[in-house]
Each structure stands twice: as C-alpha cells, then as structure tokens.
Amino acid sequence: MTTPLPPDMPVRPGFWNVPLWGEIGVYVVGLAAVALCVWGIVRGMKLTREGALGDPSTKTEKDPQALKRTLRAVLFADRIRETAFGNVHAALVVGFFFLFLGTALATLDWDIGHYVFGTQFLRGNVYLAYKLILDVAGVAVLAALLIGFVRRMKSVTLPRTDRFLWAYASLAFIVLSGYAVEGLRLAVEQPLWMSFSPVGSVAAKMFIALGIERAGLESVHVLLWTVHGLAALAFIATIPLTFYGHMYRTPLSIFHRKAAPLGRLPKIEAIEEQETFGLSHIEQLSAHERFQLEGCVECGRCNDVCPAVRAGTPLAPRTIVMKLRERAERLAAGLPDDGKHLTGDVVTHEELFSCTTCGACARACPAEIQTPDLIVRMRRHLALEEGAFPEGAATALENTASVGNPWGLDPYERLDWGKDLDLPVAEPGEHYDVLYWVGCAASYDRRARKVARAVVTILRAAGVKFAVMSEERCHGEFARRLGEEYLFQTAAQENIENFANYAFDRILTACPHCFNTLANEYPTFEGFPEVPVVDHATFIRELIEAGRLAGISPDATATVYHDPCYLARLNGVTNAPRSVLDAATRPLYPEETGEKTLCCGAGGGQMWAETKNPKPVNIVRLEDLKKTGARRVAVACPHCLTMLESAKATTGDEETLVRDIAEIVAERLTETKGEKCEEAEAKAEA
Template sequence: TECGRCRAVCPAFRAGSTLDPKSLILALQTRLHGENRDVPLIDGLVPKAALWDCTTCNACAQVCPARIPIPDLIISMRRNLALEKGQFPAGLAHALENAAGVGNPWGMDPASRTAWTKDLNVPIAQAGIHYDVLYWVGCSASYDKRAQKIARAMVRIFRQASVNFAIMAEERCHADWARRAGEEYLFQTAAQENIGNLSRYDFDEIVTACPHCFNTLKNEYPQFEGGCYVVRNHVEFIRSLIKTHRITLKKSDRAKIALHDACYLARANGVVKEPRKVLKKAGARIAEPVESAMTAFCCGAGGAQLFQDKPPRINAIRIKELKDTGAQHIAVECPHCLTMLTDASSDKEIPIEDIAEIVADAIEVKREMTDAERQRK
C-alpha cells in the first residue's frame, strides 16, 4: 500500500525526524521485488538514523489498511544493528551498559532501589508470607525524585484501601526498552532474572504504575517458563478499589484536567475508560486533546527514546495539544510521560501529575492499619 496514513499519525515524522514510515515500507518493497540488490538495506535504502527515531507507539500499524507491523520491522532492523554490529546511539549504549551491569538504565546503586520507602515503612516481600498485591515499582519511581511521588501516592492508596501489599527488593529493570532497541539478549536475561526472583514469593497479583512494566509483565513475560502472572496497571486497580468502596474520593480542586493517554496503556492494551472514570470520581471535568484515547499522540519516550540524546520535538507537540484544551491541570498515567511532558512544558504553572497522585490527594482519609493488623489480615 502507498496510502501514507502512517505518515499522518507518526509522531517522529510529524516532529521532523529522519523517520518516514511510508518511505521505509516502499524501500523494503523494492528489495522484496528484487530491486536495488547492490544497495545496502540499512544506511542505504533505509537511513540508519531513521531506525532510531521510532517510538514504537504503534500508531502507524493501527491505521495501516494492510496491517503492516511497521514498528516490528524497525525493531528487527535495530536487532541487526545491535546483535550483529553492536551499534547504538551513544546515550542508549550507556543506558544498556548500566542495565546489564546494575539492573537499571541510570547506573544507580541497586542497594538504593528501595531508599524511597525509608520514611514510609513499606513492607518488603518475604518468602512464606502471602500478599494480595506485589507492587512492582519500576526504575523511574524507584530512583527518580519526581516519579517517586507516584510510588508514595500508591502506598497511600494501598493503605487507605487496607491492601495487603509488598514490594520486591530484588526488582530490576524489566528491559522492554532494551528489546525495542534490538538488545534481545539483555531483555531475555532481565526477564529470566526477574521471573526467578518473583517465584520466591506468594502473591495474588502484580500491580504497577508504569505502562511499560505493565505491558511487559502481562504480555511478554509469559513467553518464558514461569512468567505468567495476573497483572493490573494502577489505573485499573484504583478503579476497582472505587467500585468496591474500598476507597472513597472527595471532590478534587483540579476542576478541568487534560488527560494524556499512555501508548502502552491505551493503544497497546485498550485501557481507556478506566482513567476517565477515576478522574470523574475525583470531581474532575476531563478536557480531551485533539488526539486522545486509542488515537492519542505519543509523548516521545517509547522505543528507547527516553535514553537517547535528542532535543524536545515530539513532547513539544504533545504538550501544546494538551494546553490547547484550556485545562488547568494535566493528568498522566506513566512516569515516562510525566518526564517528557514536564521537560517540554515552559509553563510550570500548569501542574502535570500522575492519576495516582490526584487520587491520593482526593481520597477520604480513614485510619491506616498498623503493620501488625495488616499481617493478621
């Protein structure tokens, strides 16, 4: 097909990057037809730089009438560069080295992964004890000061709902971004290590506030032996707490909120109604940007873009769309979206918060259970 619908929705193309999904498919088509055999595929027919501009948001595949899986094709070519030639953009190469060495892309000390919990007395999972929820924190909420507010909000929600939960001290990066960068070996190594660690503990389900963690644990870890779990993202989980009256929300002071849908929640997993229902329960009027829900515009972080040294482009387009709604606040569902949109926002007077933070502030406080009471429960 040569319709060009992929161009119209591709965040990288619209931001003026080297990537042109239509041209990429036409280049592959000529090779399949036996043309240009003397021209290298990568850095010949297809510019190498274009391959590293894809955010894997999957908007192109969603609108393609021929159902061409363009992101998968790009990842395959990245894998060739990664595993056969060891070629990565500089910032990404550094993040991959860190993840392989210490289990997170920023090279932070693994021993400090749970440091954010010190004043909260968050339970650390122990073998032989049953937990209703294993809270998968993720690297951003473990190490990034701003994203840690999401984790702290989740702890408050768990406790107000009397949820028997714990976090896993041995948690390491799930490495979905490494897989999308073509570093399949690192992804599989991380997956097997995480699955091995998870197998030590008894829990009913995993809850995480990172859509990338959610998508990986739910849809990709089952590819490995022992990797099948009940996994829910935090928005779905919070919605269930409200429906079962385990938490009650009072009206938030955030009257008009623009909601940014995360690609790996909405487009990849169909989670669209839940965040809107949660925000409405908090008394918010939701302002929908031009592109929202299943057709939401990407923040620019996915596909390992978060770890590449690039100027703001995609996130600048998205933050303008959100501000054009006239909303006084912006709600997100992902720590990466939070980072990208905050970086792109020149108007710091418009708060950007995760839904968990909004809920934690709106929750009607009741007495928290003591640790002893939680253990008896």
C-alpha cells in the first residue's frame, strides 16, 4: 500500500514519462550488462593466469597485508593525489562514484521503498540534497574529463590514441545526456524546487525557450532516456574491453605487488641446478607480474621521476611496461610467435642497463608496478646466459669474484683506513654490542674512508663496544642488480659463514646498499644471524636521544640533505637522518626529498658502468641541491658521496662541500669538545 504524500512535498519521480517497456527493459538490459561485465572480468583474469608460467627457480612470497594495502590505496588514493593532475583524477573518481551511488539509491528508492514499503525515502530535504549533490558530481566529472583531454592534447609524452579519446567522449556523453533527460522533465513539470538541480534547470530553460510543446518534450524525453540508459549500460558491459578496465585492473595490480620489503629481490633457488635464468620469454612472467602489467594506466608518472629519463638514456619505464604487456597480450590471444627475442629485440640491452634500480618509478606508479624487478629479471638472463654486461661493469664483477672488492685492490688492505685508530677487530668468543660492517667504499675509496673514521669517532665517543670483521668482503649487491646472481650468492654464503664466527647484538652499516642487502636479502639465506641490522643514521639518532652523544652544538652552516634511494625510498628511513641533522647543523631540503628523492645515478651497477649520457643525473641532482642556496650537501651513502663529488669535479664547483652525516656529527663532537676545553682553560686562568 502506497502512503500518499502532500502535493508540495519534493519527491523523486520514479520512471517519469517512461513507458512500461522501458521500465521492464532497463532491468533486463541492466542484468545482461552486469553479467557481461562480470564475465569479461573473470575471463580476463583466467587468461592472465593461463598464459603465465612464471619462473620455477624463484618463490613468490604471499603478502598478508595485500588486501589491507589495496583497500587503503583505493579508498584514500594517496599516491594518485600526489600531483595536480592526480587530484583532477581523484575529482573524476569521486564524482563518478556519487553518480553511481545516486543511481543505486534511485533503484532502492523505487524498487524497495515504493514497491515493498509503499513509500520513498528520497523525498523532502533528503531528495533536494540528493539532486544537488548529483548535479555537482556531474560537473566535477565533466570538468575533470575536459582538463584531462586538454592535457593529453598538449602533452608530447602522453599517448593520444583513439581509445583514450573514446574513453573521454563516452563518459562525457553519459553525463551530458543525463543532464538533458533531467532538463526535459523539469521543462515539463517546472516544480518549485527545480533550482536544486542547477544544471538541469539551465537545460530546462533552454528547452522552454525553444518553444517546444509538452507532447514534444515528452517524446524527446523518452528517446533521450532510452539512449542515455543504453549508453550507461553499454559502458558497464564493455568495461573489461575498454580503458576503463583500469577500475579493477589497477587494484588487482596493487594487490599482486610483491610483499615488503620492496628492496628485496627474489632469490634464485638451487641456482647451480637451473638450466635457464631470468626473463627471456614472455611465458616466464608469473601471474602476479602479468596482473601488474595489466594495471598500467599509461599515465607516465614513472617517466617523470626516472633519473635515466632525465639523463637522456634510452630507458623509459612506461615503454618497458607497455612492451612487456603487449607481448603478454599476444600470448593470451594465442597469436603466433613473431620470432623477436624479449631481451635484445623487444627490450634492448641499452634500455636494461640504463636503470639505476632506484625504485622511483615503482614508488610513483599508481598501480605500484615493480618495473625495476622486471628489469633485473631480464638482466639475469643477459648476465647468466649471455654474459652481457655494460662497459666497465665486467671488470668490477671480475674484481669482486677474485679479490672480494670491485676496485680490485688487495683484500689485506681492507682495514688500512684505520691503521692509526687501533681498530677493535672481532675475535671469536668475545661479545660485541655492534659489529660495524664497513663496506667496500669506506674501506678502499680515499674519500669514503673519512666516513668510516667518523663512524669510529662517534662509536668511541658514545662508549659503544664495537668491532670490525677482518674477513669482510663485498656483499655483491651491485652484482645482483646487474643480474649476476651467482656471484651475489657466492659472496652471501661466504659472508654468512664469517658472521657465524662472532657474537654481536646488531650489525651497523654506513651504506644504504649494505644496509638493504644485510637487512633484507641476506636473511633469505640459511645461517644468517638473527640480529637486527641498523643504518648509521638511525643508530646515531639513538645515541643522541639516549644522551650518549651529549653536548653536540649545531653549527650555522646551511646544509641541504640528499636522501639516498636505498635508504629513504626502498626502506623508508627518512626521519632518522633529519633528526641527526637537526642536532648538528641547520638543514634544508630540496624539492625532491624523502621517499621522492632523486637518484644520484650510482645504483643498479651504474657506479661501475661507463655511461655517455647527454647530462649525467649526478650533475642534475647537484644542481637541484644547490638551488636551495646551501653551501654544504649532507649525504648518508658513500655512493651518493662519490657521485656528487664527481659532479662537482665535472662542473668545476669548488665551493660546495659534500659531507656524510657521520662526518658532520663527528666534526661537531670534536669542535664542541675543543670549545669546552677552551672555556675550561679560560675559567682556570681567570
């Protein structure tokens, strides 16, 4: 039984002017559209899984946080909203969501409220708010579509294929035709509350101005209502076939992202028993990787933040993803093999070996596609099956294999940097608070040796019982990133065996690459000690907060901090270095900082490769840092130190100072101590 409403009560008109065939047809066609959409999604996911054989030599880790991560990414869209155009897209999503919600509420209002309970809940002020919100949501969608269209037409990097134009046009048509349908109804009824549909009211006034009679308006209304309904339902049915498939493909990509830590590469199990290595055929992509590739929306954010792109190298992360996705789609479609080799023909060696594995592309990607991991997998094929490496890197690899360091220097000289420091060398049977892993750079590079000496100064000032390991050798991280997994695993086994000889509470590193390797990758090997690994920035902060480095007085030198990629982006260590600098100096920060830092250009083996880039990224980064007006650059990585010092030499910059945070703290400790001694002497004389 229907409850009668007052004649002046605003209420949503259900199926106004729509004939019975239309009312029945919308449900029939609607169910068919939803069924087609679901079938298309399920079929696509099935093809993705069937065409992905994966790599049996590596294990795919399940991420227990995958669902939680995905829901957060979808609901809050933090990564999408990081840019101006990302906020425009967010407005489109929110507007589209309200339009969808409005349609769902209208269905419930009529089918449940009207037919089941005999009354409608979309009435009175609720209905008026409902109409106003939907009108505003439609405007937001149209504005976002217009901005996106103009941006794409002006861009020289974004693709402008017909499918993107069709995507913009189809959604705009659905919204505009909806406004037209509403305007025709308002032109006929002219209710007192029509101003709560501002866009619909404007359309209604236009129809009234045309002088069309009521019968004509009603006839056009039925026609447009039908076209609008069919267009909306066709949109739903074809989602899996169009660009708008990213509405479910991108969340699937996020869900299938590898588990944290992001700095860990998958280990090749039983490496000596494997017959093939890495990624050389598209069939070797796992289902997780295929889902990731399909999640790409071609926005180009990865290219915008890629240091290799800025340096003018052949690499463009989006191009890599698109090439692999195209090959995967060919496989899923059952197309014949065209004879092209994945590494060499489809993706060139120059593209692969231009990557610094800094993770900037993966960090910026709304679909969280792990492009560096795919690149390393292809590098593994080149390294382990073809013996292909970039110029210069082969020598560093040979040196590491023969004498345990990429410089090729005498392993017995590894501790020469501390000959005059009376270094405590770890001994079996003795327990240490900290085992200081020095790393190759601080052991052999003359400039980086100062960082090791500064760390020792800090440890002794804080009264930390520490030792270094005489058997230390290169952990092989750069080799792993270049694809030489065998050398990496050999180095890992040797170092892990040496760790077993000593007792210590923690391992301290002053290099983010050492930190990432020992904290995230070595633990996947049997025998690695179950102790925490700590970076030197975090450790120094702990000492300061515990009062063990009391008395540090900050100097007045304006210092800009450069975040290392492997510390900030891949491991999320951003607060500790800033706390340390707050205690020791006056820190400034460049535009690209924290997890959004710009790579110095050393990672992924690039430190050892001969590059001929139009403008090396280390020079680009130094120029960015100097824009802050700071005279001193603070770093927390010996590779960043080397690259920025090299940029200084190349550009003839003799004014900018580059210092590791450990050096800055050690200098302040020494100077503060000296100042206190002078004060004491002055008091004694007085």
